[in-house]
Amino acid sequence: MDENELSYKVRGAIFSVYNELGPGLLESVYEAALFYELSQMGLTVSKQVPLPIRYKEIQLDVSYRLDLLVADKLIIEIKSVEKLMPVHHKQVLTYLKLTKLKLGILVNFNENNILDGLFRKVNNL
Numbered sequence: 564m565d566e567n568e569l570s571y572k573v574r575g576a577i578f579s580v581y582n583e584l585g586p587g588l589l590e591s592v593y594e595a596a597l598f599y600e601l602s603q604m605g606l607t608v609s610k611q612v613p614l615p616i617r618y619k620e621i622q623l624d625v626s627y628r629l630d631l632l633v634a635d636k637l638i639i640e641i642k643s644v645e646k647l648m649p650v651h652h653k654q655v656l657t658y659l660k661l662t663k664l665k666l667g668i669l670v671n672f673n674e675n676n677i678l679d680g681l682f683r684k685v686n687n688l
Contacts, residue, residue, distance in 0.1 A: 566666040569606070569637045570683060576600040577670055581677040590643045593672045594630055597641065601633060608633050614661060629658060638667040642680075647671050652682065659686035 564572075580596045594610060601608040612629040615622055631639040640655045647669070655667040664686060671680030 564634060566636055569633055570666060570668065572604055572606065573601065573633060573637060573639060573668055574681065576604060577668075577681060578677060581672060584672075586643075586673045586675065588643060588672070590630075590641050590672075593643060593670075594641050597639065598631060601631070606633055607635070614658060616661070627658070629662075636664060636666065638662065638664060640667060640669045642669070642671040643673045644671060645673060647680065647682075652684065655682075655684045656686065659684060 576597055579600055580593060584592065584596060598608055598610050609632045610630065612632045614627040614629055616625055616627065617623070629638050630641045633639065638655065638658050640651070640658070642651060644651075651669060651671075655669045659665070659667050666686070667684040669682040669684060670677075674680035
């Protein structure tokens with residue numbers, strides 16, 4: 564399955580979670596529900612995937628975590644904040660750059676309309 568097909572399925576799962584739970588919960592709740600929804604769709608999904616950081620020739624003694632990684636191809640960054648900030652968008656692009664993956668989805672579940680909080684991010688390798 565290519566990134567576009569995955570993106571379509573992921574967006575459908577996001578809509579299902581949002582329609583069931585609504586806005587205003589913690590990110591961890593949406594992460595668990597989205598993990599379940601994607602798994603039920605038969606997709607391979609991992610949560611809280613460590614993202615080691617290399618600087619020049621060394622690996623730094625710090626680590627970030629990807630909220631969800633789908634089929635080792637698509638990163639999902641989950642937020643539940645009043646307003647997404649530019650840094651949230653940059654975060655996903657940096658994750659894509661570091662992992663050398665092509666596609667990420669940034670989603671803010673704390674929206675009255677989930678479409679206002681759903682962003683597709685592409686790594687221009």
